[in-house]
Amino acid sequence: MKKIFEYKKLKYRYIKKWNLIWNCGFYIKKSLLLINEGSSSINYSQQCFEGVKCFLKKKNFFHFRINLNSYRFQKSCKYLFLPIINNFIFLKSIKITSYLNFKYIPNLKIGFLYIRPLLIGVGKNIGVKTSKKFIFTIFCTPSFLTFKKQFIKSIFLKRIIENNGHYKIGCNYITNIYNNFFFKKYNFDDYIHLNNNYFEEIGTSNIILYLKKFFLSPSNKNILPGINKFSFLTFFNKKKFFLNINISFNIINNSVNIISCGTAIFYKIINSILFKNKIIKYKKSFLFFFINFFFKKIYNCLYKINKWIF
Numbered sequence: 001m002k003k004i005f006e007y008k009k010l011k012y013r014y015i016k017k018w019n020l021i022w023n024c025g026f027y028i029k030k031s032l033l034l035i036n037e038g039s040s041s042i043n044y045s046q047q048c049f050e051g052v053k054c055f056l057k058k059k060n061f062f063h064f065r066i067n068l069n070s071y072r073f074q075k076s077c078k079y080l081f082l083p084i085i086n087n088f089i090f091l092k093s094i095k096i097t098s099y100l101n102f103k104y105i106p107n108l109k110i111g112f113l114y115i116r117p118l119l120i121g122v123g124k125n126i127g128v129k130t131s132k133k134f135i136f137t138i139f140c141t142p143s144f145l146t147f148k149k150q151f152i153k154s155i156f157l158k159r160i161i162e163n164n165g166h167y168k169i170g171c172n173y174i175t176n177i178y179n180n181f182f183f184k185k186y187n188f189d190d191y192i193h194l195n196n197n198y199f200e201e202i203g204t205s206n207i208i209l210y211l212k213k214f215f216l217s218p219s220n221k222n223i224l225p226g227i228n229k230f231s232f233l234t235f236f237n238k239k240k241f242f243l244n245i246n247i248s249f250n251i252i253n254n255s256v257n258i259i260s261c262g263t264a265i266f267y268k269i270i271n272s273i274l275f276k277n278k279i280i281k282y283k284k285s286f287l288f289f290f291i292n293f294f295f296k297k298i299y300n301c302l303y304k305i306n307k308w309i310f
Contacts, residue, residue, distance in 0.1 A: 004144040005114070005264045012100035014093045018083045018134035025093065025136075027100060033120075033135060040121035040131040045171040047120040048076035051263035054098045054113040054140075056105040061098055061113075066091060068227045073117060076167045081130040082119050090117065097138050104142050111144035114264065145266060156192050156199075156275055165201070165222035172224075176204050188274075190260065195222060199247040202270075205262035208232060209247065209255040216255075218247050228261040249275065257282055 009031050016025035040046040050073045053064040070090045077084050094115055098105070105113040117138045121131030164172055180203075183191045192207065193200045200218055201207055206226035209216040215233060219225070252258070258270040273280045 004111075006141070008141045010101045010104050010140050010142075012097060013140070014097045014136075014138040016085075016089075016093070016136040018136070019132070022083065022089075022136075025089075027096065031139070033137065035120070035122040035135070036124050038125045039123060040125045040129075041170075043125070044121075044128055045169070046080055046082070046131060047118065048073065048080055048082060048167065048169045049116060049118045050168060052094060052115040052117065053263060054105055054115055055108045056113075057108045061102065061105055063094065063098070063115075064112075065227050065231060066094060068230075069117075072168060072225065072227075073119075076169055077119060079167050080169060082121070083134055085117075085119065085136055093117075093138055097140060101140050104140065106142050106144060111142060113140050114143045115140050143264065156194050156273075163221040166220075166224055168224060173204065179203075190268075192273075193222075197248070199249075199252060202260035203262075205260040205268075207247070208259040208261065209251060210257040210259065211254070212256055216245060216247065216251065218245060226261060226263075228263065228266070232259070232261060232267070253280055255282070 011029060012027050013029075013031065014025060014027050015033075017023050035042070050069045052066055052069050054061055055064065067087075070087050073090060074084055074087075076082075094117065098113060098115065101113065115138060117136070119134060119136045121133070122135050123131050123133035125131050179191055183189075190203045192202050198218070199207065200220070200223055206223065206229040207217065208229060217229060217233065252273065252275075258273070259267055260270065261267045270282060272282065
């Protein structure tokens with residue numbers, strides 16, 4: 001699957017400021033944020049964000065499990081001592097921002113509108129301490145997908161962050177920026193994080209292993225609880241699936257298929273893996289032919305549930 005995922009300035013975005021209390025918030029056209037050089041977000045990574053998908057079908061739009069994004073966002077805010085955005089404000093501001101940018105939402109068959117809620121610490125700060133001022137903003141960009149390429153290769157690199165991975169915060173992604181440079185340089189499509197010889201995530205995405213009778217997926221404090229992953233496992237509720245397990249090389253080697261899933265990439269099926277100079281190749285299974293059906297089925301079901309949205 002080849003994705004086109006990059007920033008594009010759209011007409012409207014949402015901004016809300018905190019100075020002991022949240023202001024009312026505004027929908028604006030200006031895309032630049034003016035912040036002080038001492039802001040805790042750029043000096044000490046006091047910031048968190050989310051990724052929300054918005055789909056268009058029959059001139060109506062709906063968001064993919066936005067309530068789970070809201071919960072995860074609040075959890076990240078609490079962890080970093082950021083002021084909490086309540087569930088009502090989070091959902092309402094995203095829906096209105098989507099409505100204002102309605103003409104930029106791609107059709108369900110070709111892509112989706114990617115929405116980025118972002119909360120950052122700002123103000124004249126110095127020293128390692130929480131900020132007194134914050135900015136909450138939401139911006140959007142269209143994302144388009146084609147399904148020509150279904151496979152990726154992977155090289156394994158170690159993740160250095162401990163017990164922070166289940167929060168969607170900026171400091172968790174510096175390792176990925178470093179790793180992305182090298183795997184592209186050596187012509188790999190992606191990489192998998194190793195922790196004490198156990199496999200945790202594929203780049204910035206969750207990993208799901210398919211064995212003939214059940215699914216496996218690791219779950220610990222280093223791994224972000226992916227919304228797409230749990231949606232996938234819920235969809236296959238007739239099959240057994242297991243979390244909170246350690247994925248060893250032996251399990252990887254005996255898997256029928258390996259899937260990576262994330263907000264931006266949707267789902268990818270792994271073609272081959274390079275590990276310690278050994279290449280493991282995976283054959284086509286029923287999952288390969290079923291994956292496209294899953295895209296249509298799961299989002300059609302969610303559309304029926306979410307008809308009340310605008």
